[in-house]
Amino acid sequence: MIPETVRIPFDQLHAELARILRQKGFSPERAGASARLFAETTRDGVYSHGVNRFPRFLEYLDKGYVVPEATPVQTGSLGALEQWDGQRGPGNLNAWFCTERAVALARQHGMGGVALRNTNHWMRGGTYGWQAADAGCIGICFTNTIPNLPPWGGKDARLGNNPLVVAIPREGGHVVLDTAMSLYSYGKMEGHAQAGTQLPYEGGFDTAGNLTRDPNEILKAGRPLPIGYWKGSGLSLALDLMAAVLSQGLGTAAIGGLGTEYQVSQVFICLDVSSPAHFGERQSIVDAALDFMHGAAPASPGESVYYPGEKTLRTRHENQTRGIPVELKLWQDLQQL
Amino acid sequence: MIPETVRIPFDQLHAELARILRQKGFSPERAGASARLFAETTRDGVYSHGVNRFPRFLEYLDKGYVVPEATPVQTGSLGALEQWDGQRGPGNLNAWFCTERAVALARQHGMGGVALRNTNHWMRGGTYGWQAADAGCIGICFTNTIPNLPPWGGKDARLGNNPLVVAIPREGGHVVLDTAMSLYSYGKMEGHAQAGTQLPYEGGFDTAGNLTRDPNEILKAGRPLPIGYWKGSGLSLALDLMAAVLSQGLGTAAIGGLGTEYQVSQVFICLDVSSPAHFGERQSIVDAALDFMHGAAPASPGESVYYPGEKTLRTRHENQTRGIPVELKLWQDLQQL
Incomplete structure (x- = not known):
């Protein structure tokens, strides 16, 4: 039942996805940028939000939910905190842009936040954690979604699974948590x-x-x-409320009314920990925590403890070396487009 | 097996706890403030971190872990983000102070953060969520702890349960989540x-x-x-890393080396959503989400869906009216001090 896969070099996968996006109305530059994020996500082993998600992304482009050339427009500024409207542009490009903006605000103010409304699914949320950490920032990002999770005590889906990303920069491999509330x-x-x-x-x-x-x-x-039963239920609600209130965009309830997941709300918070004068112990603190955790006796023989992001680096390296696994049928379909 | 309780009026409980703290070396003003937080926590039904925790707080004062008159000292400023050293002062007073400071930074910059090292257990974390929300701010606060939770895949406690607080202001009752990672x-x-x-x-x-x-x-x-198995394990690690890196204080691993939980690290982030010009839809967004969630069909007959903080208001009202339940033996012991 496991579908046959082929291993595609990164550059070839990237070029193929970019070609298709240009065909769908993306400028060459934006096609390259969006395709790069899809290819990197696949390279990192998050196939569900990489190339496997690409056909649905194309479908949303065709249906007009995602507008290829739309870019975020600023709607408010409070100094270190800004509000933007994503204009229903491509979710990964919008999220990348807002993370860059949050990094810039953090450089200026120590910390910065961007609340983004009217955007689209950001694909792999972890992408923006890696991005923030590469810039020497702690990143905290979250998005709301369509209702797909019953609240604790209830039967039907009235909450989103609202992924939360937390990233801490570290030489030798960032700690990047990317976790939905289900x-x-x-x-x-x-x-x-x-x-x-x-x-x-x-x-x-x-x-x-x-x-x-x-x-x-x-x-x-x-x-x-929900993770932790009533606890994840509460955290899911809190993430949705923060995203919708800060961006003044749609909450999960309203997104549910659209019938399809678009016009979602997201938040990107960065804290700049790159200054040695203020954060001189950063690396030693993180390394000590990881060493301590790795030293735990295994729960069962042969089991290991991993920090969030640790396995990603291994998969990244393997896929860079051996090529990125793509389902053969999907790869053939993409080449026909 | 249920211990006999008495119901004590708020003012009487507050006065009694304040009297004892003055005896332990607190100034009248600080004794009143710390005792108020203990009494309010008890009034809100969080007995474990209210009066039931008070004897251990006294023990930590006696042992010198908690220094009654120590107040936070600023160690760094990056604009909207500040670093403070808690000087091992009382955890609830330190946390209250830092939340006030984060609110002030948020008023000035839209958002603000305070990272606090070398502080003590903040007792009920939710307190600082209510405080931020009362000031018209979204609050995100977290603390690290001694190692008390095995990481996923491991057997022994190498993570803290690191409580996380998220608060969203709302007329009619704030949404306040206060959840440990276990x-x-x-x-x-x-x-x-x-x-x-x-x-x-x-x-x-x-x-x-x-x-x-x-x-x-x-x-x-x-x-x-951990909540959500591997997910809560990862989130616990991320919270500890953020608290220790931002404050340049002790992480869970180092706190474990002390043998007793003190000198912990905490973070207080506030986002000011009080401006109608920027957040005009705040109340309607939150109300719509709560209405939608409350409308879920009950998981089983008679069950209900609650938002975080909803039951707190009921308990608060009941205990304000009827008096605050305190175990008789504990109440008698306190009066002997």
């Missing part, structure tokens, strides 16, 4: 359902209201589990 | 162990490495569960 994504559950396997841990409720590892039962009930 | 606190597990009851959900691993609802087994193994 324990398992719909994509992950569908993958297990197709493979006929149970989830590793209880991932939601069945229609009878019992916790289950059976992805089919959870999908049937539409009741995936 | 699913159940040690206090909660010990309570169930004493009562001989199982946890509502699997809260950790037993010594054989199996998930269990038995609090005794989890306590024996020392393996409480």
Whole structure:
């Protein structure tokens, strides 16, 4: 059942995706930038939001949800905090732009924030964490989504899974957390359902209201589990409220009314920790924490402790060396476009 | 097994705690302020970090971990972001001070952050969320702790449970999330162990490495569960790194080396959303989200959906009206001091 894959060199994948985006109305420069983010996401092993997501991105372009040449417009400034309207431009380009802007504000004010409304799915959220950390900043980014997660105590989806990204810069490999507020994504559950396997841990409720590892039962009930039950439910709400209030954009409830996920709200906060005068112990503090954590006795023989982002670097290196795995059928389809 | 309680009027509880703090070397003003925070926390129903925690606070004063008259000293400024040293002063007064400072920075710059090192347990973290929201700010606050949570994939405690607070101001009742990164606190597990009851959900691993609802087994193994398994493990690490790097203070690993939880690191971020010109839709956005969430079909008959902070207001009102429940034995002990 595992689809046949081919390994494509990064430059070839990048060029192919850029070619298609130019065809869809992107300028050469913007096509290259957006395609680069898709290719890098795939290279880093986040296939679900890399090339595997590309066909749906094209569909949203065709339907007009995503406007290729639209760029963010500033709607408000309070000094270190700014408000922008994404004009329904490509989500990854908008998010990249706003992270750059938050970095610039952080350089000026120590910390900076950009609240972005009326934008599109940012694809891999971790991208903007790596970006902030590469600039010597701590990054805190989050987005809201369509309703896809029942609140604790309720049955139907009234919250988003609202991914949260936190990045801390570190020589030798940044710490980059990229986590949705649901324990398992719909994509992950569908993958297990197709493979006929149970989830590793209880991932939601069945229609009878019992916790289950059976992805089919959870999908049937539409009741995936928030991380930490009531805790993730509350955090999901808080992220949505912050994104919508700060940007004065749509909240999850209103996005649900659109029927399709677009016009979402996002926040990008950067804290500049690049100054040795103020943050001289940065590297030693982070290294000490990682060493301490890595030193934990394994939960079971052969198991290891990883920091968020650690496996990404390995996958990145492997895919850079061996080529990026792409499903053969998808690769053939893309080449036909 | 439930201890006998008495209901004490707020002013009486406040006065009693303030009297004891004056006796421990607090100035009248600071004794009143710290006692007020303990009394308000108790009034709001967070007994574990209100009056029930007071004896340990006194013990830490006696042992010199907490210095009554020490106040934060500024160690760095980057504009909207400041660094302070808490001088091991009382954790709740230090945190209150830094939240005030973050609010002031947010008024000036749109957003502001204070990173505080060398401080003490802030008691109820939610306090600073309510404080920020009362000032018309979104508040994001977090603290690190001693190692008390195994990282995902590991057996022994190498992470803190690092509580995170997020507050969004709202007329009619703020949304205030106050959540540790462990699913159940040690206090909660010990309570169930004493009562001989199982946890509502699997809260950790037993010594054989199996998930269990038995609090005794989890306590024996020392393996409480992070919220969302690997996700909460990663978020806990990220919070610790941010707190220690931004404040240039101790991380969880170093705090563990002290043997007792003091000299912790904390961060207080405020975003000023009080300006109607920039945030005119604030109330309607929040109300729409809460209405939408409240409208979810109940997970089981009679169950309800609550936003974080909703139950707090009810408890606050009840305890204000009927008096604040305090364990009789504790109340008698306090009066003897």
